[in-house]
Amino acid sequence: MTAAGTGGLDAIRDHPARAVLGFDFDGTLAPIVADPATARAHPGAAPALARLAPLVGGLAIVTGRPAAIAVEYGGFAGIDGLVVLGQYGRERWESGTLTVPDPPPGMAEARAKLPGVLSAAGAPPEVGVEDKGQAIAVHTRRCAEPEVALERLRGLLAALAERTGLVVEPGRYVLELRPPGTDKGIAFRSFVDERGANPSGVLFAGDDLGDLAGFAAVDALREEGVPGVKVCSGSAEVTALAERADLVVDGPSGVVELLGSLP
Numbered sequence: 538m539t540a541a542g543t544g545g546l547d548a549i550r551d552h553p554a555r556a557v558l559g560f561d562f563d564g565t566l567a568p569i570v571a572d573p574a575t576a577r578a579h580p581g582a583a584p585a586l587a588r589l590a591p592l593v594g595g596l597a598i599v600t601g602r603p604a605a606i607a608v609e610y611g612g613f614a615g616i617d618g619l620v621v622l623g624q625y626g627r628e629r630w631e632s633g634t635l636t637v638p639d640p641p642p643g644m645a646e647a648r649a650k651l652p653g654v655l656s657a658a659g660a661p662p663e664v665g666v667e668d669k670g671q672a673i674a675v676h677t678r679r680c681a682e683p684e685v686a687l688e689r690l691r692g693l694l695a696a697l698a699e700r701t702g703l704v705v706e707p708g709r710y711v712l713e714l715r716p717p718g719t720d721k722g723i724a725f726r727s728f729v730d731e732r733g734a735n736p737s738g739v740l741f742a743g744d745d746l747g748d749l750a751g752f753a754a755v756d757a758l759r760e761e762g763v764p765g766v767k768v769c770s771g772s773a774e775v776t777a778l779a780e781r782a783d784l785v786v787d788g789p790s791g792v793v794e795l796l797g798s799l800p
């Protein structure tokens with residue numbers, strides 16, 4: 538644990554009612570599985586979040602998943618006070634109310650052209666397409682050589698994104714075509730700001746490249762004098778987060794253990 542991270546955790550524990558916490562879903566609260574449709578939160582996650590929600594100033598799931606899917610797969614439906622910021626902040630779920638904007642311009646064209654792009658890239662049949670309405674994720678985890686399949690797709694998907702006004706969000710054996718304009722850092726910072734001008738401390742936990750923006754939000758808050766802690770749900774697949782984290786825990790079970798120790 539870094540000294541700054543210890544300061545962040547101490548501040549959260551000393552003044553939990555003004556603390557704001559953000560957690561990624563896949564790989565952080567939910568173990569990684571081969572089929573995205575079968576991912577479910579660690580069994581201890583929802584009970585731990587339900588216990589914590591009334592004790593802290595703000596508690597959010599900040600995820601690339603559609604908000605409704607994260608609520609369903611997480612078992613979060615009954616948790617009062619929990620906010621789910623889905624699709625990198627475009628969608629919001631809170632107390633059973635879901636807010637979803639119209640799909641971005643370009644998404645329909647990207648959807649229509651994607652099969653041709655996969656074919657041009659020689660994508661094997663194990664490549665999976667996850668249509669999330671606001672975004673489309675192309676998964677290679679189930680391919681015999683997932684890294685090779687991902688690299689073959691990278692350039693063509695980047696070109697498709699550029700043609701359709703989208704951006705490519707890379708992740709764990711996934712390249713996602715999604716609208717620009719938000720990321721987990723913007724989503725988490727705006728959630729912190731809406732909870733009040735004087736947070737006692739902030740925490741962001743993640744496992745994947747998209748979570749680096751959440752870490753950057755914690756860094757920016759620290760520079761403004763707000764104690765903060767960056768938690769990495771460790772895996773062999775992504776090392777970039779561990780290098781920037783204050784604390785590395787052992788995957789979703791380690792994150793649930795940390796949740797149980799808060800505030």
Ligand SMILES: O=P(O)(O)OC[C@H]1O[C@H](O[C@H]2O[C@H](CO)[C@@H](O)[C@H](O)[C@H]2O)[C@H](O)[C@@H](O)[C@@H]1O
Pocket residue numbers: 561562563564568569570571572573576599600601602667669674676678708709710711713745747
């Ligand atoms: O922001 P997150 O909650 O971490 O979501 C990021 C992406 O996670 C999902 O894909 C990842 O998890 C899958 C299930 O364990 C796994 O099969 C895949 O390889 C991972 O990349 C999800 O399917 C995507 O839509 C999310 O954007």
